[in-house]
Amino acid sequence: MSRIGKQPVALPSGVTATLSGQTIEVKGPKDTQSFTATDDVTLTIDDGQVTVTPRGKSKRARQQWGMTRTVVANMVQGCNETFKKELEIRGVGYRANVQGNILKLNLGLSHDVDFEIPAGVTVTAPKQTELVVEGTNKQLVGQVAANIRDWRRPEPYKGKGIRYKDEYIFQKEGKKK
Structure with missing residues (x-):
């Protein structure tokens, strides 16, 4: 079980995230970044938080779970600061x-x-x-x-x-x- 993947990514004020399929786009005061996640994880946005959950219990799904959450967290932080x-x-x-x-x-x-x-x-x-x-x-x-x-x-x-x-x-x- 991924300890990193379990934690949701909070969206600070001024940062918005939109989801279309497996692609998440994060807009902030500094930049706009997008990332396309693999089909092994599911992304959801609710209550100002981005949540990543694995699809299935395969090794690849568990690997992508923590990695995707970290990439999304870095995008949110990068759109807000350098x-x-x-x-x-x-x-x-x-x-x-x-x-x-x-x-x-x-x-x-x-x-x-x-x-x-x-x-x-x-x-x-x-x-x-x-x-x-x-x-x-x-x-x-x-x-x-x-x-x-x-x-x-x-x-x-x-x-x-x-x-x-x-x-x-x-x-x-x-x-x-």
Whole structure:
């Protein structure tokens, strides 16, 4: 039994949800998002709450139950406020700056990395060694932050690379003579 799936998703004031078949559309002050659920779950809207229930007791139905409820909850939260991921860049000469729709990264490679920022996400660089990824779609914000981090992951000896703001990197001890 899914503990997450059992909980209904409350719609805050200013956020409305409409259901047509298996597609739910959430409108709020920040954004409008839609999601099509699989046939393994049933979505219902009543009394300002969205409820997800599984159809049957199959393993797939139970998997989709919790996942669908979480996606709907993230859509409701994203239509009301923005999601944010903060990255920091560590390393001598490593820096980033945003020029229009392009994020330019200097990461010690033989060339600069030009990362095109997708629509629906804003990337800002308050400092040359800090990045802030913001947007209303939680999945897209996390994916863009992960793609930026993949250009130079933090290494365990000196800690150089791109890391999340609150990420802890286990430091290894170097070679001894």
